[in-house]
Amino acid sequence: MEKEEAEIDRLPVHLLAYIFGLITSFTDLAQASSVCGKWKEGVKQSLALRNSLCFAGWKMDDDSTARLVRLAYNLKELDISRSRWGCQITDNGLYQISLTNCIGNLTSISLWGMARITDRGVVKLISRANSLQHLNIGGTFITDESLFAIADSCPHLKTVVLWGCRHVTEIGLRNLVNKCRKLESINVWGTRITVDCFIDLLNISPALQIKPPGAL
Template identity: 25%
Template sequence: MSTGTAEQESCDWTQLPADVTSTILSKIGAIDVLTSAQRVCSSWLRICHDPVMWRNIDMHNLGDLWDMDHDLEKMCRHAVDRSNGQLLSINIEYFGTDELLQYIANRSRNLRNLRLVSCYNISDQGFCEAIKGFPLLEELELSYCSLSQEALEAVGSLCPLLRSFKLNNRGHRCPKIECDDDAKAIAENMHGLRHLQLFGNELTNVGLQAILDGCPHLESLDLRQCFNVNLVGKLGKICAERIRDLRHPNDSTHDYEFGADFQDFCWSSVEDYPSGISDIELVSDEDDYYEFSDYDFGYDFDYDYLFND
């Protein structure tokens, strides 16, 4: 016996309670909200103008910026404006600039979580200036960015509440390049860290020891693809005893968010060509990302309409 008609059993998404709708929309990412979701109906549009909707702004994308019809920087500025000073967390991938980061800093003094991925257009100077606007920052990720030791020192001195830091790059074994600049900056300026991820970093055992000495509250430490680190003997024992969640240089990358491929180019002499590529591993969650390119609206995209408040 049927318990109801098909019409009764179907769900009218536009009639859901506002708080439920807001929770759902917050999961799909800022780009989809601005380009699609807010245009479904007037009730969704009202919800999408609520500052609460924009406490967490996720601008993740696949990096195919040349195939996109949207000005992501303009969209991000608009999303920040909608937060009305309530922004707590923001994720920017590929399109970040000095100007955009400063725009966020000027309007988001309560920011707790900042995530920058492959933002090569953010300079040391621009970053150091903008980071002054995030005194309450607790979590920071700088993955595949081109920032120097100076930027890390600024974070440590200007963000005293920082508890989680991710500094990720692509690892390689050969040629062997050792550099403890990042480790030194972290050890000397980020004493309150609880969680640290240094995927693909060039630090050595010397740099690791400095971090252990300078960051006594560390609970988790990710050293995957940090191939200059050798966790044996006394140093390995200290790490095992002090760090509750420790990831070793050669541990699996199956749960790593980005592509974990690395290429080793080795020369036996200056005349030799690279002898080949070894130990290539590729793990990527890009298939789980939303597709933001190649939108077909059936008309020329009108930003004035999109951002009309």
């Protein structure tokens, strides 16, 4: 007796893609992708439809993260903040992401708390993120080298979080504010910046919101 086809297997790929787009677990998506060729294509198309990806809370490595970002070529927002299991993403992962098709369309990137990345990876990533408007790079060990790259590559930047970035200096901050003329807000909590520097930043951009408010 011939086995009856399951109802879900009768769905066209575009409907499967819609269903898979509702799944937030990357583990579940990986398992669905391994069921059959049709489901694999559905997962692939679901990723292509996504405007945002958030890996916070997931144990991701360089290759798996870059592979998903590569498929999500309509992506606008990317959050690869440190997961609760410990971030496995390094400069190599940032380099791979910098080569994806979506990188030039990203308007928001969060690298919050990624202690294993350095200026080398950040500069590679930022150099092609020319549409970036919002950047969270707090809790990392970046230096002015990254700030110079941001200033040169992100003319549309509106907000930047540098929370706890104790290796950035006044030189990097002045250059950033001077070149990113659309910058509206900057979070410098926990940095080693003097009051004179804050005053200089406001002289460059009087409407700039410096957080925390008590910084001055």
